[in-house]
Amino acid sequence: MEYLGAVLIVLVVLLLSIGLHEVGHMVPAKRFGVRVSHYMVGFGPTLWSRTKGETEYGLKAIPLGGYVRLVGMYPPDAAVGNPPARTWLGRLARDARQASAEEIRPGEDARAFYHLSTPKKLVVMLGGPVMNLLIAFVLMGIVLVGFGMPTLTPHVSGVSQCVIPADAPASRECTASDVVAPAAAAGIQPGDTVVSYDGTEITSWEQLSTLIRASSAEPVPVVVERDGATLDLTVTPVVADRPVYDEAGEPVLDDAGKPTTTSVGFLGVSPSQEMVRQPVLSVPGVVASTTWQTMTVVATLPARVGDLVRSEVNNTPRDQNSIVGIVGIGRFAGEIASTDGLDWQIKAASLLQMLAALNIALFVFNLIPLPPLDGGHVAAALWEGARRQVARLRGLPRPGPFDSAKLVPLAYSVFLVLGAVGVLLVYADIVNPVQI
Structure with missing residues (x-):
């Protein structure tokens, strides 16, 4: 029962973290006037949804992410000069622009996301990862100040x-x-x-x-x-x-x-x-240290995925520092909770610390500058802002919005790679789990 209870706690906190991540995007977008048509936790078939105002809120079957649909993410053809679509990559970008334009209601073009200034786009895109960082601060504060180390x-x-x-x-x-x-x-x-x-x-x-x-x-x-x-x-x-x-x-x-x-x-x-128990002022230092450690892991992610593939192909035990997925995290939680001889305070603190580290991982991972991750949208906004600043300094006309739809083929590729890695992690965490 302790094992199952810990797994359920991790799943619930993960869903809450994903939900709050999307709130971090949705709230500033609405404050800036952007219409948010969908707020969803999870992917796949919709289990439950309800429309309130102009936004449909829902829960989907696969709890491995979430999204908010911001109307007008991509500028229409007219705003980027009607680029020709000579290749299938160009057609993907064109279709993305057209689908985005169809979501804009008559008379509401000014509410499209692509009209936002660069600072406002950055606030919207960074709102999700920053929310995960805030969650990590709260959880780590509970651990350090409430339970102690x-x-x-x-x-x-x-x-x-x-x-x-x-x-x-x-x-x-x-x-x-x-x-x-x-x-x-x-x-x-x-x-x-x-x-x-x-x-x-x-x-x-x-x-x-x-x-x-x-x-x-x-x-x-x-x-x-x-x-x-x-x-x-x-x-x-x-x-x-x-x-x-x-x-x-x-x-x-x-x-x-x-x-x-x-x-x-x-x-x-x-x-x-x-x-x-630790002083409150110790929390930022611990969060900063954990964030730096997570950044080093993310920076070496391709090599770690390669090590994981080799361990599965050669049927060798995984290293203690091997990357794990949601199944591995659930297994860790269950083993911590069901370990005999550990005080309940140590178990609770360990679980909360692991959940704080998970939110820090979400914060760092989402800042990778590749679409469809938040970091990819941040990079596009910074590029758009840099172009405009250069034009202003040179006395040139203000350039139009950056055609971020050109990144759609890359976003599809990254999505497929992440999906493949996710499937590999699920398989490895079941048949060859990391032993703690």
Whole structure:
């Protein structure tokens, strides 16, 4: 039930995100006077619709996108000089212009989208992606401020009984010949909270760990809190070889593939992982970091699709960093929700964080400057505006609207490619899912 419930939550939030994305386009378009004939969430057959005012609102069967139909998206033949249609590409553009012109009611030509100024077109086209970014801010704010982030704290979860060599296997147990761990010898117990170390007030596990690793084999005063009372203890660290870790927390390997070690102070205490609430001002930084990471993924999307194809053709397990589709996202949500031993707050925060990342992905992906994505319309509007500015600076007549209908063949091609990738992702996420 937890698995199914999480999948349904993801589906509902996805539909809401798509719906709000389209609201981001529709509201400014209507404010600028453009007639919006359709507002639809999903593609394919219409499941439900209702007309209110001059707009038909509806829900379609395939919840993988949505659209708003802005009347007069393409300038008519007369506005672009009646270009000839000598090839099938030209005929596609001509048919798109004619279909767009037929949507314009008599006397309402001024309400056509193509009449908008460049700044207004940008507001309309960017309204959808920006709405997804705002959703990500809200969801990430709930996670960071409401639930907090899993954080290592100086609350002791475990105490080592001996000093085990760094190259020993993880299953190695203490023997009579091993040196007693300093923390155990000093009387530190699981459940204690380290309040100060060598006279320094402790506020985080990272701070305490840094101080311990910098210690020498000299007695150090330590204050711990136990059952509401503070205890003054003295601990004598040992200097031991311990693995070196990189910024991602992974062990650094030498040329032979073995973990690199360094001599550091060792106490023998393990931190606790707790949900620590973050300040509101931390939200923009986390959203910006996630956005940058998503941009790097999108920038390497063709290579990642190629890796996905190879893994399916060769029947090899997919990489942890492989791209996933809606089925994979649903699977992640279900596995997070149904994992035993996880606190419900961690599960809820993880799901919300994943949904925030999904909205950031929608924000970044829709800004790719290719039609039919929003970024393609943004690029067309910028090109139109640049042409007009150049003409103004050169004292030339104001050029007519950019014939964006010429991009229709490209839009069809991009749509087919995205559809093929979508089908591939559904197949891969079912038969060869990414394991988390």
